[in-house]
Amino acid sequence: MCNTNETTPKQRVLSCIQPSGLLTLGNYLGALKNWTQMQSQFDCTFAVADLHAITVRQEPAKLRSQIYSTFALLLALGIDPEQNTVFIQSQVPYHTALSWVLSCYTQFGEMSRMTQFKDKSAKHPDNINVGLFSYPVLMAADILLYQPAFVPVGADQKQHLEIARDIALRFNHLYGDVFTVPEAYIPKTGARIMSLQDPAKKMSKSDDNANSWIAILDSKDDIIRKFKRAVTDSDSCVRMSPDKPGVSNLITIYGAVTGKTADEVEREFEGKGYGDFKLAVGEAVADTLAPIKQRHDEIIKDKKELERLYKAGAEKASRTAAKTYFKVMKKVGFVL
Numbered sequence: 001m002c003n004t005n006e007t008t009p010k011q012r013v014l015s016c017i018q019p020s021g022l023l024t025l026g027n028y029l030g031a032l033k034n035w036t037q038m039q040s041q042f043d044c045t046f047a048v049a050d051l052h053a054i055t056v057r058q059e060p061a062k063l064r065s066q067i068y069s070t071f072a073l074l075l076a077l078g079i080d081p082e083q084n085t086v087f088i089q090s091q092v093p094y095h096t097a098l099s100w101v102l103s104c105y106t107q108f109g110e111m112s113r114m115t116q117f118k119d120k121s122a123k124h125p126d127n128i129n130v131g132l133f134s135y136p137v138l139m140a141a142d143i144l145l146y147q148p149a150f151v152p153v154g155a156d157q158k159q160h161l162e163i164a165r166d167i168a169l170r171f172n173h174l175y176g177d178v179f180t181v182p183e184a185y186i187p188k189t190g191a192r193i194m195s196l197q198d199p200a201k202k203m204s205k206s207d208d209n210a211n212s213w214i215a216i217l218d219s220k221d222d223i224i225r226k227f228k229r230a231v232t233d234s235d236s237c238v239r240m241s242p243d244k245p246g247v248s249n250l251i252t253i254y255g256a257v258t259g260k261t262a263d264e265v266e267r268e269f270e271g272k273g274y275g276d277f278k279l280a281v282g283e284a285v286a287d288t289l290a291p292i293k294q295r296h297d298e299i300i301k302d303k304k305e306l307e308r309l310y311k312a313g314a315e316k317a318s319r320t321a322a323k324t325y326f327k328v329m330k331k332v333g334f335v336l
């Protein structure tokens with residue numbers, strides 16, 4: 001006989017974002033936009049990965065305010081904290097605890113090959129700390145604790161996700177099916193948004209040149225000004241091409257915010273110059289981000305409500321994380 005109450009459980013999704021500075025249009029198009037869209041279909045867990053932020057030196061008061069702001073931004077994006085689990089990583093100690101265990105199942109050689117480690121060590125030669133080196137293991141713990149099927153990220157996190165999968169497979173091979181082996185969920189458009197000043201580099205909040213990136217919380221005037229100054233090339237043809245990286249990046253951005261294909265964007269600006277095109281991109285981006293900024297600025301004012309939500313989020317996350325953590329401890333041979 002059919003049981004009409006039976007429903008298939010939703011597949012799980014997990015992702016995190018660092019609060020190290022203002023979040024960018026790259027974060028939004030590469031990851032956050034997908035997070036919001038996935039919540040209706042999946043059982044989602046999203047976190048502010050504050051522990052990751054201290055691999056580079058942070059000013060304590062600034063870090064604290066960025067953690068609040070990032071948490072508020074997740075809510076402003078429309079992520080529902082009742083329907084999903086939204087929390088701050090450092091408030092769930094299972095992440096660091098599992099990270100230690102997983103680090104004993106990760107090889108030094110694997111970590112040495114991580115491109116982000118190489119890039120960040122080159123950028124901060126005076127602070128190549130062990131945390132920077134073992135960062136992907138903490139990220140693997142963030143993921144594997146929640147047994148997600150999918151991890152929505154931008155293209156730059158693909159290598160870290162592959163390591164998380166390798167660690168999960170290795171552990172499962174030794175101890176049986178402990179971890180779900182997750183898949184990266186990378187958007188077709190917007191997975192790699194480039195700097196507006198140097199389209200060979202990814203758009204990043206840690207870029208010293210503020211004209212190279214758009215903050216989600218930038219004002220409309222700033223957004224338009226930055227797009228007007230964006231690097232293009234000497235001809236004036238709006239066309240997607242490997243020899244036109246600046247223009248191609250702007251087409252990608254415009255396409256991602258308007259939902260138009262590259263062909264449609266090229267047709268729209270046929271016979272028009274870069275001036276018109278850059279202004280249209282700036283306006284479309286500003287119109288997309290304005291309501292998010294407005295909601296963020298309202299939410300951040302109510303610290304009490306924020307505190308209630310992040311504490312409830314941490315409790316909910318801890319319940320799921322504890323199940324995986326104690327399973328791991330038992331399998332490895334610890335006394336529970």
Ligand code: TYM
Nearest residue numbers: 016017018026027030031049142153154157191192193203
């Ligand atoms: P983070 O904080 O640097 O970036 C957060 C998300 O934004 C994406 N992203 C981009 N996408 C497209 N174009 C860009 N220019 C761009 N810049 C950033 C990133 O790919 C990411 O999806 N290690 C992670 C945070 C993390 C995490 C995790 C992610 C910690 N634990 C567990 C997933 C699962 C990071 O530093 O992302």
